[in-house]
Amino acid sequence: MTSLPDSTERKLGLVIDLDTCVGCHACVVSCKGWNTENYGAPLSDQTPYGADPSGTFLNRVHSYEVQPAQGAAQLVHFPKSCLHCDNAPCVTVCPTGASYKRQEDGIVLVNEDACIGCGLCAWACPYGAREMDAASKVMKKCTLCVDRIYNENLPEIDRVPACVRTCPSNARHFGDLADPDSDVSRLVVARGGMDLMPEQGTAPVNKYLPPRIKDRLDRIDDADVLEPFLDVVTDQPKGFLGWLDKALDKI
Amino acid sequence: MYPAPSIIAFSTLSGLGFGLMFWLGIGMPGSTGLVAFVFFAIAYVLAGAGLIASTFHLGHPERALLAFTQWRSSWLSREAVGAVAALAVMGLYAIGRVFFAASWIPIGWLGAALSLMTVLTTSMIYAQMKTVPRWRSPLTPALYLALSLGGGALLAGQVTWALLLIGMAGLLQLAWWWHGDRAFSDAGTTMASATGLGHIGRVSAFEPPHTGPNYLLREMVYVVGRKHAFKLRIIAFVLGYALPLAFLLVTFSHWMGLLAVLSHITGILASRWLFFAEAEHVVGLYYGKR
Numbered sequence: 001m002t003s004l005p006d007s008t009e010r011k012l013g014l015v016i017d018l019d020t021c022v023g024c025h026a027c028v029v030s031c032k033g034w035n036t037e038n039y040g041a042p043l044s045d046q047t048p049y050g051a052d053p054s055g056t057f058l059n060r061v062h063s064y065e066v067q068p069a070q071g072a073a074q075l076v077h078f079p080k081s082c083l084h085c086d087n088a089p090c091v092t093v094c095p096t097g098a099s100y101k102r103q104e105d106g107i108v109l110v111n112e113d114a115c116i117g118c119g120l121c122a123w124a125c126p127y128g129a130r131e132m133d134a135a136s137k138v139m140k141k142c143t144l145c146v147d148r149i150y151n152e153n154l155p156e157i158d159r160v161p162a163c164v165r166t167c168p169s170n171a172r173h174f175g176d177l178a179d180p181d182s183d184v185s186r187l188v189v190a191r192g193g194m195d196l197m198p199e200q201g202t203a204p205v206n207k208y209l210p211p212r213i214k215d216r217l218d219r220i221d222d223a224d225v226l227e228p229f230l231d232v233v234t235d236q237p238k239g240f241l242g243w244l245d246k247a248l249d250k251i
Numbered sequence: 252m253y254p255a256p257s258i259i260a261f262s263t264l265s266g267l268g269f270g271l272m273f274w275l276g277i278g279m280p281g282s283t284g285l286v287a288f289v290f291f292a293i294a295y296v297l298a299g300a301g302l303i304a305s306t307f308h309l310g311h312p313e314r315a316l317l318a319f320t321q322w323r324s325s326w327l328s329r330e331a332v333g334a335v336a337a338l339a340v341m342g343l344y345a346i347g348r349v350f351f352a353a354s355w356i357p358i359g360w361l362g363a364a365l366s367l368m369t370v371l372t373t374s375m376i377y378a379q380m381k382t383v384p385r386w387r388s389p390l391t392p393a394l395y396l397a398l399s400l401g402g403g404a405l406l407a408g409q410v411t412w413a414l415l416l417i418g419m420a421g422l423l424q425l426a427w428w429w430h431g432d433r434a435f436s437d438a439g440t441t442m443a444s445a446t447g448l449g450h451i452g453r454v455s456a457f458e459p460p461h462t463g464p465n466y467l468l469r470e471m472v473y474v475v476g477r478k479h480a481f482k483l484r485i486i487a488f489v490l491g492y493a494l495p496l497a498f499l500l501v502t503f504s505h506w507m508g509l510l511a512v513l514s515h516i517t518g519i520l521a522s523r524w525l526f527f528a529e530a531e532h533v534v535g536l537y538y539g540k541r
Contacts, residue, residue, distance in 0.1 A: 117310015137310025
């Protein structure tokens with residue numbers, strides 16, 4: 001059934017910290033590396049060494065420039081993968097039942113054996129989280145590494161999504177967002193975690209932590225504790241400089 | 252959105268075919284024998300060709316039977332069920348008309364209703380897409396239904412109804428374009444809401460994820476040809492609506508009728524191309540595009 005579950009017991013998902021992401025794309029590489037040889041069809045590339053390379057990725061890192069009304073511009077690296085929405089529009093449009101959201105943990109998955117490759121779910125997703133693989137002709141998406149997180153053949157430390165495990169700046173966190181006491185939930189509360197495109201009504205499980213605002217560049221002088229004592233006594237220069245100032249004014 | 256020729260052909264031709272079936276189903280015209288056979292054949296070729304064309308864009312058409320299973324939740328599945336049901340019921344009705352000169356009225360009306368429902372499901376596949384604000388409007392099903400009924404009346408030789416419904420479809424088309432041009436900004440999805448960074452300042456795309464295009468950009472951020480959109484709108488309106496009305500108003504003959512049909516189909520194909528090519532998907536915002 002491609003109807004959504006009324007509620008899910010857990011909401012497994014990611015919390016992505018835009019403040020610490022350095023835009024290294026390691027998550028992109030580890031995601032592709034793990035998922036091309038595990039769950040479902042491989043993530044194919046077309047002419048990867050040719051003139052017009054293209055391929056399937058479940059996770060892509062964008063970079064944005066943000067220009068405040070006043071002050072310095074800010075560069076924000078922005079990893080984007082499936083947000084495992086509570087109200088996932090990609091699931092209900094599926095005509096075959098291939099797309100589904102799991103009741104036990106909320107992960108949105110594609111049963112590739114039932115996918116007819118119509119592409120309608122990719123149209124329904126506002127985030128661009130689904131990509132049709134050009135070789136296998138089925139829809140690919142983030143599985144939250146469902147084949148890692150429950151995999152008892154892996155050491156416990158590795159039972160997290162590949163992107164989380166590999167991130168060198170700890171910008172990606174994995175956990176249960178339905179549990180208010182989980183690390184990820186507390187992180188969301190502490191840092192003001194936000195939804196992407198809330199107006200689309202998708203109720204995404206994944207949250208993004210906003211970057212800190214770079215508003216201190218103009219306040220270098222404030223840092224000096226002696227400043228009040230070093231304040232300029234008079235605006236009018238004296239002596240030779242005063243004479244020069246007046247002379248130049250008269251010209 | 253990428254204007255796939257198979258989907259454009261499908262939605263235009265099958266819309267016409269099911270429209271013709273509607274009029275045949277309610278007995279307008281109530282012809283029998285060979286004449287009825289020709290009418291039904293045209294309807295089946297148009298609707299059937301459209302359905303076959305629609306499978307061309309599937310990655311795995313061999314699994315298409317699964318698409319009949321999710322009618323509870325999916326408009327695409329409802330379309331598949333509706334189309335097959337309409338074709339089956341109308342087939343039964345056609346047998347009565349062609350071979351027994353009989354009009355099994357309840358079956359005809361049921362087939363007519365199923366035909367219209369199929370067109371409605373087609374339009375709802377697009378109208379449900381919150382991600383494509385240009386499509387998400389009650390005007391989308393209204394336009395599809397008016398076009399199907401109007402084009403069907405034209406094919407069925409119902410001149411008065413054709414004049415009325417194609418005229419109405421023309422007005423709906425203008426309203427749809429007018430609404431569509433405002434829909435994206437009215438929907439309120441922006442780069443600021445897409446990235447959640449709007450509270451800091453003005454967001455612009457600094458660098459895309461990869462050096463080349465990808466499936467998302469090819470499928471949903473199709474911007475080629477938008478610069479000719481206005482000219483194409485005029486062509487679509489003149490050929491699809493104005494000329495057929497003029498042909499019908501001058502004098503009705505079969506030749507004028509044929510000209511009106513050909514002009515109408517060409518115009519609607521152009522309009523349907525624009526329906527996709529002009530449609531902006533919100534995912535383009537992540538790439539700094541619309």
